[in-house]
Amino acid sequence: MEQLSLFDSQSEHSLSSAMAPLADRMRxxxxxxxxxxxxxxxxxxxxxxxxxxxxxxxxxxxxxxxVGKTTLARIIANRTKSAxxxxxxxxxxxxxxxxxxxxAEDNRAYxxxxxxxxxxxxxxxxxxxxxxLPYVERGSITLIGATTENPSFEINxxxxxxxxxxxxxxxxxxxxTDLLSRTLKDRRGFGGTDVRMDxxxxxxxxxxxxxxxxxxxxTLEMAVLNGEISEDGSITVTAETLEQCLGKKTLxxxxxxxxxxxLISALHKSMRNSDxxxxxxxxARMLEAGEDPLxxxxxxxRFASEDxxxxxxxxxxxxxxxxxxxxxxxxxxxxxxxxxxxxxxSLAPRSNAVYRAxxxxxxxxxxxxxxPVPLNIRNAPTQLMEExxxxxxxxxxxxxxxxxxxxxxxxxxxxxxxxxxxxEEGGEGIFKERLERSRRFRLGEDxxxxxxxxxxxx
Numbered sequence: 216m217e218q219l220s221l222f223d224s225q226s227e228h229s230l231s232s233a234m235a236p237l238a239d240r241m242r243x244x245x246x247x248x249x250x251x252x253x254x255x256x257x258x259x260x261x262x263x264x265x266x267x268x269x270x271x272x273x274x275x276x277x278x279x280x281x282v283g284k285t286t287l288a289r290i291i292a293n294r295t296k297s298a299x300x301x302x303x304x305x306x307x308x309x310x311x312x313x314x315x316x317x318x319a320e321d322n323r324a325y326x327x328x329x330x331x332x333x334x335x336x337x338x339x340x341x342x343x344x345x346x347x348l349p350y351v352e353r354g355s356i357t358l359i360g361a362t363t364e365n366p367s368f369e370i371n372x373x374x375x376x377x378x379x380x381x382x383x384x385x386x387x388x389x390x391x392t393d394l395l396s397r398t399l400k401d402r403r404g405f406g407g408t409d410v411r412m413d414x415x416x417x418x419x420x421x422x423x424x425x426x427x428x429x430x431x432x433x434t435l436e437m438a439v440l441n442g443e444i445s446e447d448g449s450i451t452v453t454a455e456t457l458e459q460c461l462g463k464k465t466l467x468x469x470x471x472x473x474x475x476x477x478l479i480s481a482l483h484k485s486m487r488n489s490d491x492x493x494x495x496x497x498x499a500r501m502l503e504a505g506e507d508p509l510x511x512x513x514x515x516x517r518f519a520s521e522d523x524x525x526x527x528x529x530x531x532x533x534x535x536x537x538x539x540x541x542x543x544x545x546x547x548x549x550x551x552x553x554x555x556x557x558x559x560x561s562l563a564p565r566s567n568a569v570y571r572a573x574x575x576x577x578x579x580x581x582x583x584x585x586x587p588v589p590l591n592i593r594n595a596p597t598q599l600m601e602e603x604x605x606x607x608x609x610x611x612x613x614x615x616x617x618x619x620x621x622x623x624x625x626x627x628x629x630x631x632x633x634x635x636x637x638x639e640e641g642g643e644g645i646f647k648e649r650l651e652r653s654r655r656f657r658l659g660e661d662x663x664x665x666x667x668x669x670x671x672x673x
Contacts, residue, residue, distance in 0.1 A: 237436040238429045240403045242286050249290060250394050250428070251283060251386045262381055271295055273351050273358040275336070275366050275375070278383030281427030284361035288332040297328040297357065303335070312346045319356045329356045336360030337369035344371045351377050385426025392421040394428060395435055409449035410439055416457050423461055434460060479514055487522050491561035498557050508549050512538035515556050526566035526641035533559055564641025572635040579629060586626040619656050
């Protein structure tokens with residue numbers, strides 16, 4: 216837990232800053248130096264106006280790592296002339312919270328506001344989060360929580376209702392390139408050293424950082440420290456040096472967090488849109504980040520029925536085969552099994568008729584749970600059931616020439632209901648013809664030769 220106020224020693228702060236990592240040294244002190252989040256801090260934007268009017272309320276900053284959540288909280292504390300308390304949800308407990316809250320009450324008595332910043336607030340349990348409630352309600356503190364997880368799921372409703380949620384976006388490559396260029400010139404960075412580095416290398420770092428300013432600055436620091444030192448004291452960073460520093464990119468991916476669902480959604484919707492290139496990219500993003508291939512295979516099985524259905528009868532068996540292949544091979548060998556299936560499903564004829572049929576039937580089933588089974592399709596294993604006319608009027612379809620019995624199998628109130636509405640896509644056109652013949656016959660029409668038998672089954 217770190218506590219800073221307006222009365223801290225500037226010399227001590229300067230000494231510690233000189234020894235700090237580059238990412239800490241380059242932390243901006245004002246909105247003018249702050250990079251990114253223009254949708255919140257641009258001219259006329261809501262958070263900018265709140266700061267300019269000094270009308271700060273408790274808030275939650277939700278966004279990926281390295282986008283400036285802690286930095287923005289510190290800037291707010293400086294602008295509002297508040298004592299700044301930095302909590303870590305990993306190391307702080309209820310006792311520490313209560314101690315700081317007592318000091319905040321004392322500060323309030325002297326007219327000094329206290330801004331409590333809680334990093335990774337989603338890691339606090341319910342009791343720890345609840346400990347802030349009375350102080351937030353009384354205005355003893357202004358709480359700013361930072362989280363990489365969706366606040367709707369990770370923060371208590373009572374606390375969340377008293378905070379304004381601001382979504383911080385990952386920084387763009389342009390944002391990060393600007394930051395890195397500034398760092399090479401700034402005295403807090405490498406402004407006192409002659410660093411020779413091509414602009415395209417800065418752009419490479421910016422892309423590698425994936426929206427994370429801390430990663431970008433740490434990578435730049437490593438590259439400069441490992442650069443070639445000339446006799447005149449200048450440092451040259453080459454492409455070879457940078458490549459060694461970058462190593463393998465670590466993908467931002469939490470297999471239990473929101474990004475997990477974002478990526479599987481991207482894969483599913485790319486396949487649905489018949490875009491195998493996009494689908495392969497999202498598949499690779501998940502697999503290379505360590506996703507369980509069996510989870511992906513299960514989603515492909517679902518897709519085969521939900522989005523392809525009877526338009527291509529090979530889709531479901533192929534998806535099931537991919538699941539079995541993942542069992543047999545494991546990673547990394549099963550990546551091609553999944554890739555093959557993803558490409559096939561992306562380019563297969565598309566029909567969601569099966570999905571729509573079940574959803575419509577489910578809605579009727581849930582709203583009409585008391586609908587009785589028609590007597591003609593009930594079993595009659597006992598004499599009493601026969602006397603009650605169970606099974607009366609039932610016709611065994613195989614005993615008919617048409618292999619279809621003229622009887623109703625739905626409850627009386629639903630006898631004209633149609634759930635499965637096949638399309639003409641792929642092989643589903645054959646099922647559409649067969650379904651229409653069956654319905655016409657059950658309604659009393661004579662059957663004509665089945666045109667579907669003139670061509671192979673789908």
